[in-house]
Amino acid sequence: MHGTHVIDPVTRIEGHAKITLRLDEQGTVDDARFHVTEFRGFEDFCRGRPVTEMPALTARTCGICPVSHLLASAKAGDAILAVAIPPAAERLRRLANLGQIVQSHALSFFHLSAPDLLLGMDAAPASRNLFGLAASEPEVARRGIRLRQFGQEIIEAVSGRRIHGSGIVAGGVAQPLSEETRAALRGWVGEARTAAADTLDLFVGLLDGFAREVDSFGRFPSLYLAHCGADGTWEHYGGGLRVMDEDGNVVADGMDPADYRSFLGEWGNEDSYLKSPYWKALASDDDPMPGIYRVGPLARLNVCDAMGTPEADAALAAYRERAGRVASSSFYYHYARLIEVLGCVEQIDGLLADDAITDPHVRADAGINRSRGVGASEAPRGTLFHDYEVDAHGVITGVNMLIATGQNNLAMNRTVLQIAREFVTGPEIPDGVLNRIEAGIRAFDPCLSCSTHALGQMPFFVRVVGPDGSPLAEVRRD
Amino acid sequence: MANRRARPNGLNVTIDGVEMSAVEGESVLDVARRAGAAIPTLCYLDGLSVHGGCRVCLVEVDGEHAPRLACSTPVTDEMEVRTATEAITEHRRIVVELLFAEGNHICAVCVSNGSCELQDLASEVGMDHVRFPYQYPDRAADASHPKYVFDPQRCILCTRCVRACAEIEGAHVWDVAARGADSYLVTELNLPWGEAPSCTWCGKCVTVCPTGALAFKGRAIGEMEHDTDLVGFLARARTEGEWEGRS
Numbered sequence: 001m002h003g004t005h006v007i008d009p010v011t012r013i014e015g016h017a018k019i020t021l022r023l024d025e026q027g028t029v030d031d032a033r034f035h036v037t038e039f040r041g042f043e044d045f046c047r048g049r050p051v052t053e054m055p056a057l058t059a060r061t062c063g064i065c066p067v068s069h070l071l072a073s074a075k076a077g078d079a080i081l082a083v084a085i086p087p088a089a090e091r092l093r094r095l096a097n098l099g100q101i102v103q104s105h106a107l108s109f110f111h112l113s114a115p116d117l118l119l120g121m122d123a124a125p126a127s128r129n130l131f132g133l134a135a136s137e138p139e140v141a142r143r144g145i146r147l148r149q150f151g152q153e154i155i156e157a158v159s160g161r162r163i164h165g166s167g168i169v170a171g172g173v174a175q176p177l178s179e180e181t182r183a184a185l186r187g188w189v190g191e192a193r194t195a196a197a198d199t200l201d202l203f204v205g206l207l208d209g210f211a212r213e214v215d216s217f218g219r220f221p222s223l224y225l226a227h228c229g230a231d232g233t234w235e236h237y238g239g240g241l242r243v244m245d246e247d248g249n250v251v252a253d254g255m256d257p258a259d260y261r262s263f264l265g266e267w268g269n270e271d272s273y274l275k276s277p278y279w280k281a282l283a284s285d286d287d288p289m290p291g292i293y294r295v296g297p298l299a300r301l302n303v304c305d306a307m308g309t310p311e312a313d314a315a316l317a318a319y320r321e322r323a324g325r326v327a328s329s330s331f332y333y334h335y336a337r338l339i340e341v342l343g344c345v346e347q348i349d350g351l352l353a354d355d356a357i358t359d360p361h362v363r364a365d366a367g368i369n370r371s372r373g374v375g376a377s378e379a380p381r382g383t384l385f386h387d388y389e390v391d392a393h394g395v396i397t398g399v400n401m402l403i404a405t406g407q408n409n410l411a412m413n414r415t416v417l418q419i420a421r422e423f424v425t426g427p428e429i430p431d432g433v434l435n436r437i438e439a440g441i442r443a444f445d446p447c448l449s450c451s452t453h454a455l456g457q458m459p460f461f462v463r464v465v466g467p468d469g470s471p472l473a474e475v476r477r478d
Numbered sequence: 479m480a481n482r483r484a485r486p487n488g489l490n491v492t493i494d495g496v497e498m499s500a501v502e503g504e505s506v507l508d509v510a511r512r513a514g515a516a517i518p519t520l521c522y523l524d525g526l527s528v529h530g531g532c533r534v535c536l537v538e539v540d541g542e543h544a545p546r547l548a549c550s551t552p553v554t555d556e557m558e559v560r561t562a563t564e565a566i567t568e569h570r571r572i573v574v575e576l577l578f579a580e581g582n583h584i585c586a587v588c589v590s591n592g593s594c595e596l597q598d599l600a601s602e603v604g605m606d607h608v609r610f611p612y613q614y615p616d617r618a619a620d621a622s623h624p625k626y627v628f629d630p631q632r633c634i635l636c637t638r639c640v641r642a643c644a645e646i647e648g649a650h651v652w653d654v655a656a657r658g659a660d661s662y663l664v665t666e667l668n669l670p671w672g673e674a675p676s677c678t679w680c681g682k683c684v685t686v687c688p689t690g691a692l693a694f695k696g697r698a699i700g701e702m703e704h705d706t707d708l709v710g711f712l713a714r715a716r717t718e719g720e721w722e723g724r725s
Contacts (some may be wrong), residue, residue: 050621050629056699057587164586166699174698365696367624393621393672394695 006474008461017446018461019416019437020271025467027426032417034409034441036274043399051077051368051394056166058386058401063163064107067100067155068379070168071237072386072401075375077170079258080390082369088359089172094237095351096158096168097377098344101236102192103151104380105297105337105344108445109199110144113334116439117206121213122432140202143195147341150192154348157181172363179358189349193311196342200315203338207322210331216422217440218330218415221246223279223293224302225407227378230254232305234312234343236378242303243279243293248325250303251281257376260385260402265291276409277402292410295382296444297336302326309350312343330415333443368394379404381445405446415440427464427473434462434475489555494562500553506537507548515561518570518599520577520688521636522549524710526645529637533573534599537561545569571603579610580659582617582631583689589627590690591700596634597689617662622672625695626684628663633691635661639683646709651677682709 008018017036024030042061049057055073059066071093078085085093115128118137127135134141152162157177159165167174207214227235228242240254243263255263267276267288276288283291293299302325307313316339323332351357374387382404389398419440423433464473488499493506493513500509505528510517520532530550537548540558545566548559560566577583577596585591617630637654640663644650651674655664666674684692685705693702714720 048618050619050627050695052696052698053587053589060587160700166701169698169701174701395619395621 004463004465004469004472006461006463006465006471008463008474017441018463019441020463020465021416021420021424022465022467023427023472029417029420029424030467032413032420033271034413034416035272043401046399047396049396051080051373051388051390051396052170054386054388054396055168055170056164059164059166061401065100065104065379065381066164067096067159067168068377068384069386070159070165071097071377072375072379072384073388074168074170074172075377076373076386076388077375078364079373079375080368080370080388080394081170081364081366083171083364083366085172085364086359086361088176088356089362089364090237091351091354091357092158092173092177092362093168095177095348095357096155097237098348098351099151099154099158101151101378101380102196102341102344102348103148103155104445105341106144106147106151108380108442109203109334109337109341110141110148112445113439113442114140114144116435116442117203117210117334121435121439125431125435128435140199143199147192147195147199150188150345153188154185157185169363171365174363176360176362177358182352182358185348186352189345189352192345193342193349196338196345197311200338200342203335204318207335212422213436213439214329214331216419217436217443218411218418219328220411220414220418221328222411223251223282223291224299224326225279225293225295226300226303226383227257227376228253228300228303229308233308234300234304234306234340236300236344241376241383244303244326246326246328251279257383257385258374260374260376260387264402266402266406272409274409275406277407278410289410289414292414293407294330294411295404295407296333296380297340298327298330298333299382300378301336301339307339307343309343309346311346312339315339315342330411330440330443333445337445368392381405382407405444408444408446412441412444412446415444429462429464429473429475437462489553489557491553491556492558494560502552504553505549506539506546506551506553506557506559507535509553510537510548510559510561517548517561518602519549520595520599520634521638523638523641523686523706525713526638526641526686526709529641532577532634532636534570536566536569536573538563538566567603571605572609574600574603574605575608575610577634578605578608579612580615581634582614587699588632588690589693589697589699590632590687590702590704593700593703594690595688595706620665620671621695622670623674623677623679623695624672625679626671626681627693627695628665628671629691629693630662631691632689633663634689635663636688638686638688639663639692642682642686642709646712647678647680647682649676649678649680652683 004022006020020033022031055070058069058073061069111130115133119128156162160167224244227239229235229239242253243251263280264277265280267285278288278291279293307316372389376385385402387400391397419437462475465471491498491500491509493510493515496513498509498513517535519535521529528550530547535548536545538560539546585597620628640652643652651665654661665671
């Protein structure tokens with residue numbers, strides 16, 4: 001029985017998308033496509049704005065990870081001003097990004113994915129959500145909400161607001177951290193560390209029950225790209241870019257993100273607003289798939305040699321014992337995410353313990369000294385690039401943004417295909433199978449609002465089409 | 479009669495039922511403020527000449543068919559003024575909505591967010607949405623000046639900058655070009671601001687701007703602070719010799 005399944009909307013991810021499954025004459029899945037169906041156009045309407053406005057303007061791309069855009073944008077601004085920001089400013093930016101990663105990962109795990117993982121992929125959809133989780137696992141839900149609050153209070157302390165702050169600016173940050181705020185944040189660390197460790201233990205205890213998902217949720221060879229310290233330590237803000245292959249070979253290391261155009265191509269496809277960056281050395285616009293690479297928690301843990309903090313390093317060792325030196329299943333994004341939360345809390349503890357964090361000198365001032373600037377950092381979902389061109393007066397004349405979710409686009413498409421081939425047999429899609437397809441996407445924690453610079457929540461739509469393209473079945477979930 | 483203060487050759491004026499004494503040449507706004515009536519203003523600024531362009535200081539005058547502008551209407555003897563009727567409140571809200579619809583006022587990403595008289599006024603008149611179609615004008619920012627940025631998308635043509643520059647600084651760099659809905663601000667006969675030879679870089683235009691149209695260069699979102707009392711202080715200092723009172 002040939003045909004096409006369309007899953008539209010995809011639920012519990014950030015943004016709007018649909019999935020098309022194409023069946024062959026025998027009724028088995030021949031192809032699968034993940035389409036992002038929304039568009040906002042930041043790269044266009046930012047032109048004409050002063051570069052100093054860009055951090056807070058581009059932060060509006062997303063309500064989940066505005067700090068990531070603030071950072072990449074401010075770093076692009078630093079490059080245009082040609083300044084080295086004060087040490088306290090870098091500490092505060094790092095603090096904000098760590099808080100961002102904690103709160104975003106907590107959202108991904110507890111609010112979006114834990115219902116699948118704790119209640120089961122086949123649990124009733126009506127209760128397979130945060131409210132169902134709160135009813136059956138109230139302590140877990142509470143822990144998730146508190147961890148998220150911890151991250152958001154850090155963000156507020158640095159950027160001025162929990163969502164869409166503006167305190168990270170070209171040249172540094174707008175305000176120093178007060179001793180009072182520092183003390184208040186330190187008061188959170190113990191609880192956050194315990195919550196992170198307990199959640200990791202909880203997840204590891206569940207893993208054996210998801211062997212089939214580990215095997216089929218985007219388990220394939222690819223490259224991995226992330227920031228990495230010069231000594232190989234896990235990075236989220238500075239350092240260079242490292243690329244590793246599925247065998248653990250370092251393909252490239254210490255690359256300057258500002259040179260991204262020399263090693264990354266961007267492929268646009270007519271059936272999605274989401275562009276697909278690829279590793280240029282292995283592919284071209286004619287066929288980007290050989291250049292497939294993954295970014296985000298999975299990639300960051302794959303490329304680094306160590307996390308750089310004791311508890312996270314112990315967790316990394318246990319992770320590699322299970323998943324191998326290079327984890328290739330996208331299901332392990334969840335695992336990597338929780339190790340990162342633990343490492344972030346440890347790093348936050350270290351930053352807040354250092355008196356230098358409250359140094360009042362937090363901003364460098366300069367005029368327009370360069371006509372182009374690229375800023376990059378690790379957003380929770382992966383490497384984020386902002387690339388600006390300005391005129392002599394600092395007015396934006398060109399913008400290119402490479403978003404983490406876009407860089408995972410090829411991998412998400414392959415993941416959907418792999419899951420569909422594993423679980424879909426014919427035009428009928430049982431709810432549990434539908435949910436597994438969504439969960440495969442969800443493992444990447446995609447943010448389509450960011451990746452198409454688009455706005456909205458994330459309904460899910462799956463369509464099944466036959467070999468001739470005729471629609472056979474549709475499943476919609478708003 | 480309690481609030482009436484006898485003045486020689488004075489005028490008797492009633493503001494919202496409060497009887498006031500006034501002198502010839504005073505505006506309704508002058509007397510209303512003495513009476514404690516809160517009439518909003520945008521283009522009006524102490525120390526500058528009266529422009530009467532923004533229309534937010536509308537009041538009702540007994541016997542007049544249409545609302546009058548408090549800033550530019552001189553009081554007359556036995557005038558009765560109402561400053562906060564339901565109709566006036568609605569008129570003011572419409573005026574503010576039209577100002578928002580005419581430009582590109584995106585508070586969330588504005589350098590003056592939190593320090594903007596237009597934003598404050600929108601809140602004051604209860605503007606929770608705009609009932610008129612946004613015009614989305616395509617106006618390019620002028621960042622050519624070394625110290626300041628002019629963003630006409632946020633300009634409401636109040637002409638405070640024009641008057642501060644001409645009347646207080648004496649440079650007259652700013653002016654209004656074209657007419658009606660096509661009007662726009664220019665510097666130095668439409669040269670880029672950074673090439674305007676008359677500009678003294680004093681910044682008075684920037685500090686009196688009620689919105690984010692004029693801002694100090696390098697300021698990020700919400701970092702602009704205005705000092706709108708400056709020109710009033712300078713005007714009084716020059717005419718009355720009052721050099722005290724500002725820190």
